[in-house]
Amino acid sequence: ERARLHRLRHMPSVTLDGQPVELLANIELPGDAANALEAGAVGVGLFRSEFLFMNRNGELPDEDEQFEAYRAAVLAMSGLPVTIRTVDIGADKPLDRMAVHELRHEHALNPALGLRAIRWSLSEPAMFRQQLRAILRASAYGKVRVLIPMVAHRSEILATLDALERARQQLQDAGIPFTDVELGAMIEIPAAAMTMPLLLQHFDFVSIGTNDLIQYTLAIDRADEAVAHLYDPWHPAVLQLIANVIAMANGAGKSVSVCGEMAGDVAFTDLLLGMGLRSLSMHPSQLSSVKQRVLRADTARLAKEVGPALASADPAATWLAMNERWAQRSR
Ligand code: PEP
Ligand code: MG
Numbered sequence: 001e002r003a004r005l006h007r008l009r010h011m012p013s014v015t016l017d018g019q020p021v022e023l024l025a026n027i028e029l030p031g032d033a034a035n036a037l038e039a040g041a042v043g044v045g046l047f048r049s050e051f052l053f054m055n056r057n058g059e060l061p062d063e064d065e066q067f068e069a070y071r072a073a074v075l076a077m078s079g080l081p082v083t084i085r086t087v088d089i090g091a092d093k094p095l096d097r098m099a100v101h102e103l104r105h106e107h108a109l110n111p112a113l114g115l116r117a118i119r120w121s122l123s124e125p126a127m128f129r130q131q132l133r134a135i136l137r138a139s140a141y142g143k144v145r146v147l148i149p150m151v152a153h154r155s156e157i158l159a160t161l162d163a164l165e166r167a168r169q170q171l172q173d174a175g176i177p178f179t180d181v182e183l184g185a186m187i188e189i190p191a192a193a194m195t196m197p198l199l200l201q202h203f204d205f206v207s208i209g210t211n212d213l214i215q216y217t218l219a220i221d222r223a224d225e226a227v228a229h230l231y232d233p234w235h236p237a238v239l240q241l242i243a244n245v246i247a248m249a250n251g252a253g254k255s256v257s258v259c260g261e262m263a264g265d266v267a268f269t270d271l272l273l274g275m276g277l278r279s280l281s282m283h284p285s286q287l288s289s290v291k292q293r294v295l296r297a298d299t300a301r302l303a304k305e306v307g308p309a310l311a312s313a314d315p316a317a318t319w320l321a322m323n324e325r326w327a328q329r330s331r
Contacts, residue, residue, distance in 0.1 A: 008288050009040035015273065015297040023291055024083070024281035026259060030069050033076035035284040040291070043081035045207065045281025046147065046259040047073060049131070050087045058096060063130045070138035077142060083184065083207070083281075084135050085147040086128070090116025092223050112221060117150035117188075122159050132167035136178040145182045147207055152189040157202045186259075188212035193241040196248035206249050207281070210260025214238050233262055234316040243275045243310060250276050257281050269293035271309070271319060274302030301326065 013021045024045030025036030029052070036044055052061050052069055061069070074082050089095055091112040108114035121128040138144050148160055164183065171178050185192065185199050188209035192199060199206060210233065215222040217238050220231045232238070242258070249256035257279035262268045264282030266289050272280065273294070280290060305322045312318040 005288050008291055009038075011291070011295070013042075013291050013294050015294055015299050017298050017300050019273075019278060019299050021273065021294045022257070022279040023287055023294070024081075024257065024259075024279065025284045025287065026281050027073065027284075030072035030076065032284070033073045033082075037077065037080075039284035039287040041080075041284060041287060043083070043143075044073065044077060045083050045257050045279070047082060047084045048088065049085055050089050050093050053087055053089060053095060054093065055096060060095075060127075063134045066131060066134035067137045070135055070144070071141050074138050074142035074144060079142055081143040081145055082138075083145040083147050084138070085149055085186070086118070086121055086131055086135075088117045088149040089120050090114060112215065118148050118156055118160065119150065122156060122163075125163065128163050129167045129170070132164055133171055133176075136167055136171055136181060137176060139179045139181050140177040144179075145184060145205070147184045147186055148203075149186045149209070150188050150212070151185045151199070152191040152195075154198060157185075157198070161202065186212075187245050188216065190217050190241060193245050196245060196252075200249065200252045200254055203254070205255040205257070206245065207257045207259045208242060208245055210238075210242065210258060210262040213241060213260065217241060233265075233268065236310060236313070236315050239271075239310050239315055242272075243306065246272075246275045246277050255279060264290060266290060266293050270297055270302050270323065271306065273297050273299050274304075274306040276303070 013023050015021060022042055024043045025039060025041035026046040026048070027033055027036055027044055028048045033044065052066060070084055115123060135144060135146055151157055151160070182204035184205040184207055185203040186207050186209045187193050190213070193213065211222055214220070214231060214233055218230060218232065218235055220227050222231060246256050256277065258272060258277060259281040263280040264286030269290055270293065282290060305319070309315045309319040309322065
């Protein structure tokens with residue numbers, strides 16, 4: 001089994017009908033990059049940078065400390081792309097005992113709908129620019145991409161672009177080296193999934209955060225056990241939004257990935273490939289089983305089955321039944 005997994009790791013990730021599928025890793029700290037490589041990932045699709053900010057007794061990492069962490073991840077991936085998400089603080093990832101910001105969070109009635117992710121960053125412009133400078137500086141050491149969590153509003157997009165431009169200007173003025181970075185948006189709010197032309201106009205790539213997209217589409221707190229049975233990735237509304245984002249991005253020739261839990265769950269691999277997805281980012285431990293699915297997938301066949309499954313009242317049952325019939329025919 002170990003030998004088989006080892007062979008699998010070095011095998012290119014290509015479907016039966018010759019479609020390359022990019023398998024990337026989600027990491028939380030620079031040290032995780034080694035696991036990503038070990039698992040055969042061809043890059044980091046999601047570096048959750050907020051983990052550098054958490055569990056620190058209120059003191060936050062300054063620009064240099066962040067830069068060193070990002071550079072460590074970039075160097076560890078030796079030339080492979082590293083997608084660094086700006087802090088996704090708030091809601092399920094609170095800061096500990098953090099001065100005034102923390103107070104604001106504690107008093108939020110609905111933290112998941114409150115000042116989190118890019119909203120939090122834009123409310124702390126100095127800290128946001130500091131993080132952007134740290135990320136830009138790491139780009140001098142490898143291929144860096146910047147990913148913005150929870151965007152939905154045009155004003156947020158424009159403010160983000162402005163912050164990035166200022167960070168670039170500050171580095172340039174100080175003579176500090178950096179290179180071009182691609183800018184991406186996480187699609188986590190239904191409003192963003194439904195206004196793709198706006199996002200595609202401003203961003204180089206998109207990454208679908210299904211964990212939050214499910215939460216916000218179904219109005220189910222992803223951390224609340226009492227409603228966990230209603231947290232359903234197979235809900236037709238969720239699947240329609242995901243299919244729309246993939247189709248719009250592909251149509252615009254911009255890269256689209258899924259980096260939520262669905263990406264690492266083999267129950268969804270065929271469906272996502274059928275929707276036209278060619279990039280998935282997941283925990284390194286899930287990579288080999290997803291790759292096995294990719295190697296056995298026929299995307300041309302799968303693409304034909306997506307429409308009927310999405311249109312049905314019970315997509316999970318419809319999808320499984322179609323694939324079961326196909327498996328029997330091919331036996
Ligand atoms: C997501 O929401 O799917 C995602 C990848 O981000 P996080 O789980 O860190 O909120
Ligand atoms: Mg999220």
